[in-house]
Amino acid sequence: MDRKITRRSFVRNIAAGIGGAVGFPYILPSSVLGGDRAVAPSNRITLGLIGTGNINSHHRETFLAEADARIVAVCDPVKARRQAYRDRVNQAYGGSGCADYRDYRELLARRDIDAVCIATPDHWHAAHAVAAMQAGKDAYLEKPLTLTVAEGRRVVEAAATYGRILQTGLQRRSGRAYRHACELVRNGRIGRLIRVEVGIIGINKGVQAGQNFAAAPVPEGFDYDMWLGPAPFAPFSPQRVARGNEVCYWYYISDYTTGFISGNGVHFVDIAQWGIGDKIKPVEVHTSSAHIPADGLVDDAIAWQSEVVYENEVRMSYSSEGNPHPDGIRFVGTEGWIHVTGGGTLSASPMDVLKSVIGPDEVHLHVSPGHHRNFLDCIKARRLAAASAEIGHHATTTCNLVEISARLGRQLNWDAGSQRFIGDESANRLLSRAMRAPWRV
Numbered sequence: 001m002d003r004k005i006t007r008r009s010f011v012r013n014i015a016a017g018i019g020g021a022v023g024f025p026y027i028l029p030s031s032v033l034g035g036d037r038a039v040a041p042s043n044r045i046t047l048g049l050i051g052t053g054n055i056n057s058h059h060r061e062t063f064l065a066e067a068d069a070r071i072v073a074v075c076d077p078v079k080a081r082r083q084a085y086r087d088r089v090n091q092a093y094g095g096s097g098c099a100d101y102r103d104y105r106e107l108l109a110r111r112d113i114d115a116v117c118i119a120t121p122d123h124w125h126a127a128h129a130v131a132a133m134q135a136g137k138d139a140y141l142e143k144p145l146t147l148t149v150a151e152g153r154r155v156v157e158a159a160a161t162y163g164r165i166l167q168t169g170l171q172r173r174s175g176r177a178y179r180h181a182c183e184l185v186r187n188g189r190i191g192r193l194i195r196v197e198v199g200i201i202g203i204n205k206g207v208q209a210g211q212n213f214a215a216a217p218v219p220e221g222f223d224y225d226m227w228l229g230p231a232p233f234a235p236f237s238p239q240r241v242a243r244g245n246e247v248c249y250w251y252y253i254s255d256y257t258t259g260f261i262s263g264n265g266v267h268f269v270d271i272a273q274w275g276i277g278d279k280i281k282p283v284e285v286h287t288s289s290a291h292i293p294a295d296g297l298v299d300d301a302i303a304w305q306s307e308v309v310y311e312n313e314v315r316m317s318y319s320s321e322g323n324p325h326p327d328g329i330r331f332v333g334t335e336g337w338i339h340v341t342g343g344g345t346l347s348a349s350p351m352d353v354l355k356s357v358i359g360p361d362e363v364h365l366h367v368s369p370g371h372h373r374n375f376l377d378c379i380k381a382r383r384l385a386a387a388s389a390e391i392g393h394h395a396t397t398t399c400n401l402v403e404i405s406a407r408l409g410r411q412l413n414w415d416a417g418s419q420r421f422i423g424d425e426s427a428n429r430l431l432s433r434a435m436r437a438p439w440r441v
Contacts, residue, residue, distance in 0.1 A: 048116045049073070052084070078223070123230055211298075287305070
């Protein structure tokens with residue numbers, strides 16, 4: 001990075017969408033503040049957290065436990081939230097070295113930060129991730145990778161262009177049970193794979209579909225315009241912006257997400273595709289039924305039934321839980337099946353298949369010591385993470401296809417090479433969305 005560039009000019013460049021002009025890659029500056037842990041400051045990876053909701057609380061505590069990581073900054077448009085995060089980090093380290101920021105661009109302008117962990121609403125993912133990589137930061141980016149297919153392509157391109165490590169928050173890729181199930185499938189233990197059945201919760205308890213809420217004053221210390229960011233303007237209400245550990249509505253509002261089709265289901269779709277084969281792409285999707293509330297704050301599908309056909313003719317039946325599939329992923333082959341739940345419990349028919357040992361000359365999938373540990377190790381080694389940008393984009397794209405088919409109510413044919421629907425311009429228009437000025441990626 002050009003050392004003559006000031007923080008103010010850097011922030012201005014990113015705001016104008018030209019951060020790439022100053023964002024050349026660099027690796028591991030050694031300017032981290034010290035501490036009493038065994039790892040030398042020059043060998044620590046310095047981290048900034050963007051977003052201070054429920055999910056980043058977990059990431060924060062996990063990174064705090066890693067001796068070779070040091071959180072030095074947190075960012076959120078809500079003052080009370082970010083200050084509580086800052087205080088928790090400083091308490092853990094026994095110092096005052098963690099700063100808080102309202103504007104993520106100020107955090108990214110710091111040259112002493114190596115990587116960021118982004119856990120913000122989905123509509124912000126692409127803008128945050130691309131700006132971070134332009135600024136020379138590696139990124140742990142929560143799932144789904146992005147809101148749209150077009151944004152996903154941009155994130156994949158940015159990771160390649162700027163030489164950045166990106167870990168998508170698809171942490172089941174680092175889970176032994178999921179890897180074991182997929183290795184058994186890939187090595188033919190249930191015969192030829194015919195179909196995969198995926199079931200995921202459609203909406204959290206407590207969220208009231210069909211309910212509208214009155215506009216309310218924006219609380220002091222809450223930068224609501226920054227929270228909205230690239231999304232269209234909408235009146236403030238506490239329900240709209242509630243965090244994930246509260247009765248959270250933004251998970252199911254189409255300005256910010258595609259609902260649990262991708263917001264939660266992307267975890268299971270990713271494992272299904274790991275078993276099918278990461279290089280095998282969908283060619284057809286048909287969401288035959290979907291419940292999209294006609295009124296109220298919730299306007300994403302909260303129940304659905306869809307079938308995705310892959311280029312090797314394997315079919316994935318993907319539904320909200322109980323519609324008809326139960327929780328988890330079931331691989332069905334010509335000689336049996338293997339089921340893994342969202343919590344990692346395995347079952348099979350015949351049951352003995354789970355005891356099968358994968359031989360040295362068979363297919364062995366990526367072994368990860370843990371998703372956060374894998375991220376840190378890959379930063380040091382400059383190698384692809386367990387859930388790279390490409391993997392995150394593949395899983396998120398499939399969920400996007402399901403959601404678009406639900407909106408249009410018809411079968412769609414997909415060309416994975418061009419990442420366009422075949423002969424359907426109305427569907428292609430849903431692959432991207434306009435961003436509210438001045439935001440862009």
